[in-house]
Structure formats: structure tokens, C-alpha cells
Amino acid sequence: MTATGTARAADPERGTLGKAAGENFPVAPFFLPRAWRADLMAVYGFARLVDDIGDGDLAPGGADARLLGVRAQEAEDRLVLLDAFEADLRRVFDGTPRHPLLRRLQTTVRRRSLTPEPFLGLIAANRQDQLVRRYETYDDLLAYCELSANPVGRLVLAVTGASTPERVRRSDLICTALQIVEHLQDVAEDLGRDRIYLPAADMKRFHVQEADLATKSAGASVRALIAYEARRAGDLLNEGAPLVGSVHGRLKLLLAGFVAGGRAAIRAIAAADYDVLPGPPKPGKVQLLREVGVTLRGEG
Numbered sequence: 001m002t003a004t005g006t007a008r009a010a011d012p013e014r015g016t017l018g019k020a021a022g023e024n025f026p027v028a029p030f031f032l033p034r035a036w037r038a039d040l041m042a043v044y045g046f047a048r049l050v051d052d053i054g055d056g057d058l059a060p061g062g063a064d065a066r067l068l069g070v071r072a073q074e075a076e077d078r079l080v081l082l083d084a085f086e087a088d089l090r091r092v093f094d095g096t097p098r099h100p101l102l103r104r105l106q107t108t109v110r111r112r113s114l115t116p117e118p119f120l121g122l123i124a125a126n127r128q129d130q131l132v133r134r135y136e137t138y139d140d141l142l143a144y145c146e147l148s149a150n151p152v153g154r155l156v157l158a159v160t161g162a163s164t165p166e167r168v169r170r171s172d173l174i175c176t177a178l179q180i181v182e183h184l185q186d187v188a189e190d191l192g193r194d195r196i197y198l199p200a201a202d203m204k205r206f207h208v209q210e211a212d213l214a215t216k217s218a219g220a221s222v223r224a225l226i227a228y229e230a231r232r233a234g235d236l237l238n239e240g241a242p243l244v245g246s247v248h249g250r251l252k253l254l255l256a257g258f259v260a261g262g263r264a265a266i267r268a269i270a271a272a273d274y275d276v277l278p279g280p281p282k283p284g285k286v287q288l289l290r291e292v293g294v295t296l297r298g299e300g
Contacts, residue, residue: 012063013045013100029257031250035111039159042108045101046089047122047152053081054126055193067099078130086123089116112159118151129195138199138232142176149179153258160251167247173240174255178262180233184226184269185280187213198225215277223274230266230274237262245298252296260291267291 027044028037049064051057056078058064065075068084075081091097092106093116108114125148135141153171157163183190183197190197191213203209206225213222237259244255264283272281283291 012059012067013104029254031253033250036160039108039112040156042101042105043152043155043159046105046119049099049101050082050085050122050126053078053085054129064099069098079127082123082127082130086120089119089123092116092119108159112161114155114158118154118158121147121151133195134200135197136200138202141180141197141199144197145176145179146172149175156254160254162247162251167243170240170243170246173236174243174259174262177233177236177240178258180229180236181262181265181269184229184233184276185265185282187226187276188279198229202228213277218275218277222277226269226274226276230269233262234266237266241295241298244295253292256292256295260288260295263295264288264291 028040030037032040052059053064056076058081062072062075065072065081065084068081068088070081070084085099088097088099088102092102092109097103097106125144128144128147132144135144150172153175154163154168157167157171180197187196187198191210196210196213198208198213202225206228207221208225212219218226241259244252244259247255261283264287265281267287268281268283269276
């Protein structure tokens with residue numbers, strides 16, 4: 001085991017929160033009020049841990065499983081772990097959770113009067129990942145994003161005290177777009193997990209077979225499909241972008257960063273000529289900052 005792995009096994013809370021530095025978007029940037037940063041990190045810890053359970057990426061040594069009360073012989077069963085995690089989440093609202101990340105979250109839940117639904121949605125998405133590995137239609141994919149992505153935006157609005165029905169609607173559009181963009185970047189990685197988030201109906205329309213996604217470089221049909229899905233994600237971002245103009249101050253900058261990150265990622269995919277198979281196209285800092293400026297000015 002590496003030194004990093006040993007540290008994560010010994011302190012799974014620190015190991016999970018430490019992954020924030022590697023995320024596509026700043027989780028709790030320095031310019032936010034300290035209380036917001038603490039609460040957003042607590043939400044991130046929950047979301048990161050449930051994803052790690054769903055992807056089989058827990059810290060080595062089984063520390064998280066033990067904290068959740070899962071027996072050693074079941075520690076590799078992701079559905080068992082997700083069930084245990086959901087049970088511990090429910091203790092956040094009516095008792096004392098076992099896992100330190102959920103004890104941290106409990107403070108945020110009480111301070112911000114958060115409800116269980118968005119957290120349960122994220123667990124349901126990871127449970128679905130164990131059972132559903134292909135999506136027939138775009139609507140099927142959108143329904144998955146309703147569980148896997150939209151709760152995050154709703155939690156950000158709730159933590160910052162900015163929730164309204166219209167803002168939630170716009171936030172859902174942005175979060176769904178960001179999830180789709182991430183799937184486009186990670187086609188090869190997802191295929192390695194035997195998951196495909198490109199709708200089968202769209203693959204058929206563009207004459208793309210699953211074997212075409214396993215090559216080192218994308219052919220013309222795959223590139224056309226990725227371009228089509230990227231345009232769809234861009235349309236969702238544009239429809240959701242007025243959310244940024246509906247808030248003020250540091251929250252406006254945070255939300256602009258989310259929208260800009262999605263737009264910059266789409267531009268990076270386009271700059272790679274929609275060939276995502278060699279690895280995820282990533283935008284540079286200059287491109288990201290340019291997109292932030294455009295988004296703040298409402299020019300996008």
C-alpha cells in the first residue's frame with residue numbers, strides 16, 4: 001500500500017475530503033464566506049463518499065465499511081455498502097450517524113435546515129449505477145441526471161439560502177448539462193467500468209457500435225455523436241445560465257464558475273475535434289477565466 005493509501009485507510013474522512021483539490025470545479029473556493037465553505041465541504045464529503053462507494057473506489061483497508069457497520073465479508077458488495085450508507089444518512093436526521101463525514105454533515109443539515117431528498121437522490125443514482133449500465137434514450141439519461149447531478153445544485157442553493165422554484169429549475173438544467181459533459185469527457189473511463197452514458201438511440205442514429213468506443217482514437221461517426229451530445233449540453237447550459245444573473249455577490253461568482261466550467265469543457269472537447277477516446281479533453285485556466293468573464297457579463 002502506498003503512503004497515500006495508508007493515510008486514507010487510517011483517516012477515511014481526510015482521504016475523502018482531500019479529493020476536492022482534483023475536482024473539475026472548485027468545491028468551496030476561498031472567496032466564499034467561511035460558513036458557506038464549511039457547509040459546502042460537508043456536502044462534498046457526502047457526495048464524494050457515495051460516488052466512491054458506487055465506483056468501488058473506497059480507501060484501501062475497508063475503514064469506511066467498518067465505520068458503516070458492514071461485515072468484512074460484505075465489504076466489497078457495493079449495494080450492501082450503499083444500503084448501510086443510506087441507513088447512516090437517515091441517522092443524520094433522527095439520531096447520531098456512525099461515519100465521521102456524516103457527523104460533519106449533520107451540523108450542516110441542522111444549520112441550513114436541509115431535507116433528506118437530495119442526499120437520497122445521490123444514493124439512488126449510485127445504486128442505479130450498479131444495476132443499469134446502458135441508457136436507451138436521451139430522456140432516460142436525463143432521468144438519471146435528475147438523481148446523479150441535480151441534487152448537488154439544489155444543495156448549493158439551499159446552503160447559500162438562495163432557493164426559489166425558478167432558481168432550482170435553472171440549476172437543474174446546469175447540473176444536468178455538467179453531468180452530460182463529464183460523461184462525454186469520460187467515455188473511455190466509463191466503458192472500462194462497463195458503463196455507457198451515450199443514449200443507445202443516438203448511437204444507432206450515428207451508426208456507432210460499442211466496439212467503436214473501445215478504440216484508441218475516435219472515428220468520424222463517434223466524433224459526430226460526441227459533437228451532437230455536446231451541443232445538447234451547451235443548449236442546457238445556456239438555458240440555465242440566467243441563474244447567474246438572478247443572484248449577487250460571491251454566490252454569483254460561484255455559480256458563474258460552474259457555468260463557465262461547463263462551457264470551457266465543451267470548448268475543449270471541440271478543440272480536440274470531438275475525439276474524447278484518448279483521454280478527457282480539459283480546458284486551460286485562461287479559457288476557463290475567459291468563460292467566467294463572458295458568463296458574468298451575460299454574454300453567453
